[in-house]
Amino acid sequence: MKKKSLLGGIILSASLFLAACGSTGSTTASSEAVSSAATEPTTVKIGLVSESAVSIWQAVADRLQKQNIDLEIVKFTDYNQPNIALQNGDIDLNAFQHIAFLDNYNANNNADLTPIGFTFVSPLGIYSDKYTDYKEIKDGDTIAIPNDVTNGGRALLLLQAIDLIKLDNATGTTPTVSDIVENPKNLNIQELDAAQLPRSLQDVGAAVINTNFAVDAGLVPTKDALYLDTENIQKVLDIYKNVIAARAEDVDNAVYKKVVAEYQTEETKALIAETTKNTDIPAW
Incomplete structure (x- = not known):
């Protein structure tokens, strides 16, 4: 009986040791997964129309990488598509229109797209x-x-x-x-x-x-x-100030606020002046 008890104790101890090893490996793998997820950049898709806007926003995208945000630029060829894409969820933000244009779109399309930051007044x-x-x-x-x-x-x-x-x-x-x-x-x-x-x-x-x-x-x-x-x-009325727009439910999105803040900088003002030959006027 004593021998049987001793053997049982050895088997139990071995089982606990193996379980502990397995648990440590699982915890390590889980921690690595969490760490990997934490460093994965957040992708934000923004709809633009003109080449000049693309060049300005590309500089913003480059700076946002330091904040672990991957700003993906989606270029459209006309004014009709960016709001449709935003309303449908194909993109997260757009920046191509003034308030008057946005208000008109919302009224005619039962939409709730909302300005979350000013960009510039374009003559x-x-x-x-x-x-x-x-x-x-x-x-x-x-x-x-x-x-x-x-x-x-x-x-x-x-x-x-x-x-x-x-x-x-x-x-x-x-x-x-x-x-x-x-x-x-x-x-x-x-x-x-x-x-x-x-x-x-x-x-x-x-x-x-x-x-x-x-x-x-x-x-x-x-x-x-x-x-x-x-x-x-x-x-020139305030309704002609251009904006960054989002869906209404996303107006308080912390990542989108970082995108707006990174746009509204002195670096962007300088790029607007350079790209538009001092034509567009920053509106923030």
Whole structure:
């Protein structure tokens, strides 16, 4: 009986030893897994439109790597897709639009996309391959403007500011071509996709072009534009400040706040000045 008891004790001790070894190995493997997970970068997808924006945000992405954030840039070719992609969850943030454009999208698409940080005010300018002064625009000329409601409305307000047309005062910030009440030069207002406007210059008297597309086309807004609406910055409404947008449920996301903070730096201000030839104005 004593021998049996001793043998049982040896077997039990061996079993405990093996169990302990197995437990240590499991704990070590678990710790390594936790450590690996902790160092895995958080991926954030941001939707952009223009090449100039891509170059600025790439610098932001490089800096965010130090905070273990992998900012993945998704480039779109027009203004229609980034909000759809954000609403559908294909991207996490976008940065291409002003508040007026965002509000219009939300109203028409039952969406709740929300600004989480300002970027800049980008002027809208009128350009021409035919004229060096907007006062040279002739009777019957075609003037191309963006075909979306907010940028098209802003373009019409620009044309009114330089006395080419007069709008119904009741239209507010989003007038349409049908709101033109005076057109002394009988201008033909042609609405085109914003991305196509630089290419239209050879075919029209003048075109009102968003700065990002003008810069991408090799134009220098402060040099080449016949007029920029930011020349009278007091008349450029806050609704034309560009923003970083997220879905409403993500407005307090700590990682997204870090993305905003890393954008809103002196380094970014310098890049905006360099990339847009001192045209865009930081708005934070």
